Amino acid sequence: SAVISQKPSRDICQRGTSLTIQCQVDSQVTMMFWYRQQPGQSLTLIATANQGSEATYESGFVIDKFPISRPNLTFSTLTVSNMSPEDSSIYLCSVEDPRDTNEQFFGPGTRLTVL
Amino acid sequence: AQKITQTQPGMFVQEKEAVTLDCTYDTSDQSYGLFWYKQPSSGEMIFLIYQGSYDEQNATEGRYSLNFQKARKSANLVISASQLGDSAMYFCAMRANSGNTPLVFGKGTRLSVIA
Numbered sequence: 001s002a003v004i005s006q007k008p009s010r011d012i013c014q015r016g017t018s019l020t021i022q023c024q025v026d027s028q029v030t031m032m033f034w035y036r037q038q039p040g041q042s043l044t045l046i047a048t049a050n051q052g053s054e055a056t057y058e059s060g061f062v063i064d065k066f067p068i069s070r071p072n073l074t075f076s077t078l079t080v081s082n083m084s085p086e087d088s089s090i091y092l093c094s095v096e097d098p099r100d101t102n103e104q105f106f107g108p109g110t111r112l113t114v115l
Numbered sequence: 116a117q118k119i120t121q122t123q124p125g126m127f128v129q130e131k132e133a134v135t136l137d138c139t140y141d142t143s144d145q146s147y148g149l150f151w152y153k154q155p156s157s158g159e160m161i162f163l164i165y166q167g168s169y170d171e172q173n174a175t176e177g178r179y180s181l182n183f184q185k186a187r188k189s190a191n192l193v194i195s196a197s198q199l200g201d202s203a204m205y206f207c208a209m210r211a212n213s214g215n216t217p218l219v220f221g222k223g224t225r226l227s228v229i230a
Binding site: 001033037041042043044045048090092094102103104105106108109111 | 148150152157158159160162165167206208210217218219220221222223
């Protein structure tokens with residue numbers, strides 16, 4: 001299975017600041033997906049990141065608020081900009097296993113609290 | 116568009132008993148995959164089992180099996196011989212098999228295993 005790491009694992013931030021979350025995969029993957037899980041809720045897709053092109057955002061999410069970089073096939077970052085308490089969530093990156101597309105794996109998540 | 120429905124917000128099961136977690140789905144795609152994930156209190160998403168829409172056999176992985184009824188559009192997860200460590204949130208998800216499409220999640224079911 002693909003091994004995914006995320007940094008930071010958790011953070012507490014002040015409103016109005018920004019946080020960049022890193023996602024590293026141990027193998028090359030075409031697409032990386034970023035999800036948000038608000039407290040007590042299910043996972044909602046923020047955007048899909050393809051290497052070499054701009055990320056594709058879901059309805060309700062915009063690039064100015066959640067800029068994404070995808071500089072190579074094993075790495076991506078998600079920035080949560082100008083944070084407010086409503087951004088307090090777990091942020092997870094996810095990839096399809098390149099060796100078995102019937103499996104999709106998640107990073108350990110970044111637990112963000114905005115005060 | 117795809118939709119996943121999990122109608123059980125919470126379930127209780129006695130240790131060593133079997134439990135079924137319900138999942139129904141809606142999609143216009145002919146080829147798709149169904150997934151189950153476990154999310155313990157730590158927040159990580161653990162992949163459990165996968166069922167392809169054209170698979171004739173129900174998927175099994177150890178104590179997990181997926182009761183796939185295509186005509187009813189249901190993909191229930193069966194956990195046999197429940198253990199205390201099975202207490203967690205369980206999410207059903209699906210995606211179309213049209214290449215690099217993201218997972219769509221249900222709201223989840225919180226399973227509590229009682230000693």
